[in-house]
Amino acid sequence: MSFFPNVPKIRFEGPQTRNPFAFRHYDADAVVEGKTMAEHLRFAAAYWHCMRNELSDPFGGGTALMPWDDKSSTVDNALKRVDVFFEFLDKCGIDRYCFHDRDIAPELNNLAASNAALEKVVEKLGAMQKATGKKLLWGTACLFSHPRYAQGGGTSPSADVFAYGAAQIKAAMDATHALGGEGYVFWGGREGYATLLNTDMKRELDHLARLLHLAVDYKKAIGFKGQFYIEPKPREPSTHQYDSDSAACLNFLREYNLLPHFKLNIETNHATLAGHTMRHELVVAASAGALGSIDANRGDTLLGWDTDQFPTDLYLTTEIMLVVLGMGGFTTGGLNFDAKRRRESHEPEDLFHAHVGGMDAFARGLKIAAAIRADGRFDEFVKQRYASFDSGLGARIEKGEVTLQELSEYALGNGEPTLASGRQEMLENLLNEFI
Ligand code: XUL
Ligand code: CO
Numbered sequence: 001m002s003f004f005p006n007v008p009k010i011r012f013e014g015p016q017t018r019n020p021f022a023f024r025h026y027d028a029d030a031v032v033e034g035k036t037m038a039e040h041l042r043f044a045a046a047y048w049h050c051m052r053n054e055l056s057d058p059f060g061g062g063t064a065l066m067p068w069d070d071k072s073s074t075v076d077n078a079l080k081r082v083d084v085f086f087e088f089l090d091k092c093g094i095d096r097y098c099f100h101d102r103d104i105a106p107e108l109n110n111l112a113a114s115n116a117a118l119e120k121v122v123e124k125l126g127a128m129q130k131a132t133g134k135k136l137l138w139g140t141a142c143l144f145s146h147p148r149y150a151q152g153g154g155t156s157p158s159a160d161v162f163a164y165g166a167a168q169i170k171a172a173m174d175a176t177h178a179l180g181g182e183g184y185v186f187w188g189g190r191e192g193y194a195t196l197l198n199t200d201m202k203r204e205l206d207h208l209a210r211l212l213h214l215a216v217d218y219k220k221a222i223g224f225k226g227q228f229y230i231e232p233k234p235r236e237p238s239t240h241q242y243d244s245d246s247a248a249c250l251n252f253l254r255e256y257n258l259l260p261h262f263k264l265n266i267e268t269n270h271a272t273l274a275g276h277t278m279r280h281e282l283v284v285a286a287s288a289g290a291l292g293s294i295d296a297n298r299g300d301t302l303l304g305w306d307t308d309q310f311p312t313d314l315y316l317t318t319e320i321m322l323v324v325l326g327m328g329g330f331t332t333g334g335l336n337f338d339a340k341r342r343r344e345s346h347e348p349e350d351l352f353h354a355h356v357g358g359m360d361a362f363a364r365g366l367k368i369a370a371a372i373r374a375d376g377r378f379d380e381f382v383k384q385r386y387a388s389f390d391s392g393l394g395a396r397i398e399k400g401e402v403t404l405q406e407l408s409e410y411a412l413g414n415g416e417p418t419l420a421s422g423r424q425e426m427l428e429n430l431l432n433e434f435i
Contacts, residue, residue, distance in 0.1 A: 003068050003084045007352050009091050020353060026363035028093060032370045033325065040324075041362050042334030044096035044137040045089060048103040049308070049340040050351060051081045056343070063346040073106035075117050079124050086128045092355050096135050098185070098336050100142040101172040107146060111164065115171050122175045129179060137183060137334050138229065138265075138293065139176030141168045144189030144237065154211035155191045155204035155242070162207060169215055177224040182332045183293060184224070185265050186212065187231040192238030205242060209256035216261045227332040229265035229292045232281070234274040236306050245274040246284035253290075263292025267338055268316065269299040269306050278316060282323040293333025294320065296358060310339040310358045314435050317365025318372070325369050335362060368434050377430060381423070 012030075013022035028038040054062025068084045070077050082104075089097060105121040108114045129135065143153030143165045151157055153165035176184050191208055193199040212228075219228070230253065234244040243249045246264055253259040264285040271281040285291035298316060300307045311317060324330065337358050341350045372378055388394045393410060396402050402410075 003087050004091060004348055004352070007091055007349055010093055010352065010356055021356070023093075023356060023363070024360050025367065026093075026359040032366055033373070035329065037363055037366060038095065040321075040329060040366055041359070042096060042137070042330050043094045043359060043362075044098050044334050044336040045085075045092070045094045045355065046336055046338050047085060047097055047099035049338065050088060051085050052103050053340050055341060055346060060343070063343050064341075065346055065348060067348075073108070075106065075120050078105050078117065078121050082121065082124050082128055086132060086134065088351060089134055090132065092352060092359075094355065094359075095133070096137040096182075096334055096336075098136070098138050098140070098338075100140050101168060101175065102142040102145060111167060118171055118175055122178055126179055136176065136179040136181040137336055138185045138226070139172055139179070139181050140185040140187065141165070141172035143168060143191075144187075149190050152190045152192070152204070154188070154208040155193075162211070166211060166214060169211070170218060173215065173218060173224060174222070176226060177222055181224075181226045182334075183227040183229055183265075184215075184219075185229045185231055185293075186215075187233065187265075188241055188243045189233075189237055191243065192235075192241035194239045205252070205256075208242060209252070209258065212256070212258055212262075216258070219261075227292055228262045229333075230262050231265040231267060231270070231295065232274070233267065233270035233306075236273065245271070245276060246281045250284070250288050250290060259288075259290070263290045263333070265293040265295060265333070265336075266291065267295030267297060268311065268320075269297050269308055270295075272299045273306060277319075279319040279323060282320065286323055286327045291323070291327055291333075293330065294324075294335050295338035296320075296335045296362065297337065297339035308338060308340045309342070310337065310354045312357050312361050314361060314364055314368065315431075317361045318368045318431075318435065319365075321362070321365040321369035322372065325366075325373060372431075372434050375434070378427070381427065385420070385422075 008021055010021055010023060012027040013019055013024070015024045017024060026037060028036060030037050032040060053064065055064040056062045068080055101118055104125065105118040108117055143149050148161055148164060149156065154162060156162055173184060188208070193201070215228070230243055230249045232243045232245050232249045233241055235241055242252065246266065249264055250259070253262050266278070266281045266285055268278045271278045282291055296311050297308045298311045298313060300309060337355060339354065339358065341354050345354070389398050
């Protein structure tokens with residue numbers, strides 16, 4: 001039985017095809033820089049957007065047609081969604097997925113019942129993974145939807161809520177471990193504040209770090225080898241979220257001795273909400289050796305919230321792939337489409353058009369980034385720009401061999417320095433040669 005009878009298996013047909021259910025650029029087995037496209041891009045689908053997002057917005061309810069879903073909070077309904085999701089993954093040629101505990105299984109009347117429901121669905125997911133070869137990129141716990149988390153999970157003023165959140169993380173880590181997850185994400189949706197009038201910031205940050213240390217300890221106890229990630233986002237739902245951007249996350253992790261245990265999962269629309277470009281956020285993380293994974297989507301310049309649209313902009317995907325190739329590729333991470341269709345795109349087949357477009361946009365970004373690297377002109381320009389530090393005085397500065405006194409004497413004798421152009425426009429033109 002098929003849940004998407006009108007959608008064929010999506011295959012690579014090349015740029016000239018007129019078939020909307022085909023890849024124009026994503027050719028899973030094509031080799032770029034010594035690896036296949038599938039190995040480079042490590043695509044994942046988000047269970048929450050594909051299976052649970054009803055496509056509501058602040059002004060209207062859901063529009064998504066999900067004829068397989070009886071809308072009940074039963075385990076049977078949850079188990080049926082697994083079949084639908086795996087048909088979707090198969091037809092799209094996506095090898096990995098990500099979930100929150102409450103996406104895959106219902107939250108029931110009490111924690112024990114919710115945990116039991118989760119275990120049942122995990123059993124089925126495990127069987128489906130085994131049958132199909134699909135993998136779990138990462139799992140996570142939803143500590144932001146239920147009203148008990150309205151004032152935070154790890155940063156809640158209530159110790160009982162903190163304990164409930166910890167219990168949920170434990171169960172979600174067990175699930176991720178059982179499914180051979182390559183990673184586990186912490187996104188602090190409610191780990192922030194609405195007003196400082198009622199908030200002890202220092203205490204909340206201490207609590208959040210305590211929770212993460214408890215998770216690190218538990219990870220060791222159960223032998224879970226997946227990578228932990230923090231996912232930065234500045235706001236929405238909170239007015240201010242503590243893990244606001246890459247730099248803030250790295251500072252928090254360093255301050256609380258957590259950096260050895262975590263990398264970052266960077267999302268495009270979160271970068272732009274923080275007032276940064278995606279490339280900025282990626283470079284900040286990669287420079288600290290902490291770029292782990294990517295939530296692939298984009299925002300809308302005309303809307304000020306987290307629209308989670310599918311990525312189609314080739315400048316964006318090229319810049320992302322330049323950073324990913326530059327760090328030697330993903331290890332545990334991948335490109336997770338944390339993206340949803342527009343409210344107007346309510347038919348099941350729109351799920352496929354959305355992912356096909358995102359996959360093709362990244363395939364092109366990969367090919368363009370590889371061409372830029374093979375050409376070498378950008379690298380050479382940047383190298384030359386800093387050449388004064390390669391020898392002589394500059395090299396001694398980098399090695400820490402000169403004092404402020406010596407530099408003063410040098411500058412007094414050297415006269416006014418001359419500066420070469422940064423050539424931004426020339427480089428923008430050069431980028432357009434490749435796009
Ligand atoms: C929310 C968001 C989350 C995380 C996982 O903006 O991106 O879905 O990716 O909790
Ligand atoms: Co995300």
